[in-house]
Amino acid sequence: MSAVPLNIDSILRHDWQLDEVLALFKMPFNNLLFQAQVVHRAHFDPNEIQISSLLSIKTGSCSEDCGYCPQSARYDADLESEALMPVDEVLKSAQQAKDQGASRFCMGAAWRSPKDKDIERVVEMVQGVKAMGMETCVTLGMLTDQQTQTLKEGGLDYYNHNLDTSEDYYSEVITTRTYQDRLDTLERVRDAGINVCCGGIVGMGESDKDRANLLIELANLPRHPESVPINMLVQVEGTPLMGAEELDPLTFIRMVAIARILMPESRVRLSAGRADMSDEMQALCFLSGANSIFYGDKLLTTDNPMTNHDVALFDRLGVYSGGSSYTE
Ligand code: SAM
Ligand code: DTB
Ligand code: SF4
Numbered sequence: 001m002s003a004v005p006l007n008i009d010s011i012l013r014h015d016w017q018l019d020e021v022l023a024l025f026k027m028p029f030n031n032l033l034f035q036a037q038v039v040h041r042a043h044f045d046p047n048e049i050q051i052s053s054l055l056s057i058k059t060g061s062c063s064e065d066c067g068y069c070p071q072s073a074r075y076d077a078d079l080e081s082e083a084l085m086p087v088d089e090v091l092k093s094a095q096q097a098k099d100q101g102a103s104r105f106c107m108g109a110a111w112r113s114p115k116d117k118d119i120e121r122v123v124e125m126v127q128g129v130k131a132m133g134m135e136t137c138v139t140l141g142m143l144t145d146q147q148t149q150t151l152k153e154g155g156l157d158y159y160n161h162n163l164d165t166s167e168d169y170y171s172e173v174i175t176t177r178t179y180q181d182r183l184d185t186l187e188r189v190r191d192a193g194i195n196v197c198c199g200g201i202v203g204m205g206e207s208d209k210d211r212a213n214l215l216i217e218l219a220n221l222p223r224h225p226e227s228v229p230i231n232m233l234v235q236v237e238g239t240p241l242m243g244a245e246e247l248d249p250l251t252f253i254r255m256v257a258i259a260r261i262l263m264p265e266s267r268v269r270l271s272a273g274r275a276d277m278s279d280e281m282q283a284l285c286f287l288s289g290a291n292s293i294f295y296g297d298k299l300l301t302t303d304n305p306m307t308n309h310d311v312a313l314f315d316r317l318g319v320y321s322g323g324s325s326y327t328e
Contacts, residue, residue: 018209036258036289046291048323050292050322051103052135068173070301100295105137106138107136119151126154136158141161142182148188152192158226159189160197163183166210197269199259201272228269230268232252253285
């Protein structure tokens with residue numbers, strides 16, 4: 001029935017091969033979802049979803065050329081740039097996120113890489129958010145060893161840094177830093193003992209082979225990322241990827257299911273793009289093993305579903321928020 005033997009005691013594998021992952025992309029949809037759900041239930045409460053809220057702490061004017069991103073200075077995306085926010089404003093926003101039920105607060109900055117003095121302020125933010133009883137995540141671009149260490153000592157729980165796509169397709173989307181640059185930052189974060197949040201974007205014109213290779217790259221890291229965000233491209237006017245061919249929603253759902261099968265113990269996060277998904281599509285993503293979301297009316301610069309809509313959806317599906325910690 002299945003291309004990969006069902007093994008719910010799953011020893012975590014780090015040796016996935018392209019042919020077996022491509023076979024998952026081609027297998028009957030019902031079989032794939034069943035397999036993903038079996039793996040999911042062996043490792044998680046199937047009705048519990050972790051929720052994080054996002055805040056853009058430094059917006060726009062980024063020197064990189066990521067073809068999907070409205071924050072690149074190279075594109076004209078009708079975005080107001082903002083310098084690094086003061087700590088007290090960030091903490092106000094974190095308190096609101098906590099009051100709305102988020103268990104983790106993720107702070108994102110439009111940098112290629114931060115300056116050392118930026119890190120000092122980010123550490124103050126991390127400490128303030130932790131003092132409120134929430135987990136912390138930041139995404140700041142490429143890091144040096146010293147910056148990574150400073151963030152770890154400041155108490156940071158997670159670092160988000162995405163591979164975005166396969167190594168082969170990467171240069172179609174980004175030319176200003178390499179795939180290896182990203183892998184180097186991920187290794188620093190892992191070695192410093194910070195939880196890794198790493199995933200990618202689907203819907204940028206890539207093939208199933210690229211999607212499979214991205215998931216293989218993630219699963220074959222020495223340790224699986226604790227959090228794997230699967231973003232559906234948010235097409236933004238002015239960016240090169242505006243007008244990319246619309247993705248078949250079933251392909252996105254397959255991506256989520258295969259991420260679950262390859263990385264059984266990771267939180268698979270249904271990330272950007274939910275505002276363009278039907279409730280039924282999101283329900284199928286949860287059935288496929290997605291068990292975390294970004295919650296709050298905004299992602300970094302683009303719209304997310306309204307919180308009252310998400311509350312109603314959780315209620316209709318009988319799912320609840322919880323399960324924050326992935327402590328060492
Ligand atoms: N500048 C840092 C970096 O690139 O690592 C951190 C912020 S960056 C906005 C974080 C991630 O957001 C990107 O790696 C990408 O995966 C995702 N992202 C950005 N724009 C997106 C879009 N239009 N649609 C979907 N995901 C997007
Ligand atoms: C991730 O993988 N997705 C989030 C988070 N990590 C930082 C960001 C999505 C950004 C979508 C475009 C925007 O709102 O600017
Ligand atoms: Fe800059 Fe990050 Fe956007 Fe790339 S994804 S342009 S690095 S903010």
